[in-house]
Amino acid sequence: MSQFDEQVAAVSALSDRTRKALYDYVRDRAEPVSRDAAAAALDLPRHQAKFHLDRLEQAGLLEADYVRLTGRSGPGAGRPAKVYRRASTDVAVSVPQREYEFAAELMAGAIAESITSGDSVQTLLQQRSRAAGAALAERLPQAADPLTGACEVLTELGYEPRLQGETVEMANCPFHSLATEHTELVCTLNHDLLGGFCACAGGLQASLEPAPDRCCVTLTRR
Numbered sequence: 373m374s375q376f377d378e379q380v381a382a383v384s385a386l387s388d389r390t391r392k393a394l395y396d397y398v399r400d401r402a403e404p405v406s407r408d409a410a411a412a413a414l415d416l417p418r419h420q421a422k423f424h425l426d427r428l429e430q431a432g433l434l435e436a437d438y439v440r441l442t443g444r445s446g447p448g449a450g451r452p453a454k455v456y457r458r459a460s461t462d463v464a465v466s467v468p469q470r471e472y473e474f475a476a477e478l479m480a481g482a483i484a485e486s487i488t489s490g491d492s493v494q495t496l497l498q499q500r501s502r503a504a505g506a507a508l509a510e511r512l513p514q515a516a517d518p519l520t521g522a523c524e525v526l527t528e529l530g531y532e533p534r535l536q537g538e539t540v541e542m543a544n545c546p547f548h549s550l551a552t553e554h555t556e557l558v559c560t561l562n563h564d565l566l567g568g569f570c571a572c573a574g575g576l577q578a579s580l581e582p583a584p585d586r587c588c589v590t591l592t593r594r
Contacts, residue, residue, distance in 0.1 A: 505568025542587030
């Protein structure tokens, strides 16, 4: 299951009203919540609270631990109880898929390094983008055709590749809103990212070819 599919599944878990109410209850508590406490607060049978809390944990929305609620340890302290708290990770879904955090990490890393080294932010962002593209190329299926393999891998990053003969066009830019406000910056990042990908994928090249209703970069065979 891709990260996007996992995020969709996590958000879908909240479509059940009881589950959403339990999530809200746990979220609003400063301390971890036991099954008994959640069941009592929402006037639910314990088995029903347990079922929904565990589903929220499986979806990545809650984290769980086992503690002795009595505060005692040793013989006679009783069995540890499972308690829940809101997960520390973020869950967000966008359709079409967007990857603003990915772009932010590249830009923030370049800025932080520039402050330390004094090197150009633009140069460092180019290096980081090409390195990130090279890392993506490592996911290419072995023995796959470069163009079809590129379509498979780049889909995971939020692109929507369309194979048109010997050219891959991207119907979606994962950094759409940024590209609208900072077109040259983001198109250059895209070109460097996909250029780094092609350099390691073998047999492909990335070209900056802006056009309406698609990403500014296309991939073709060398």
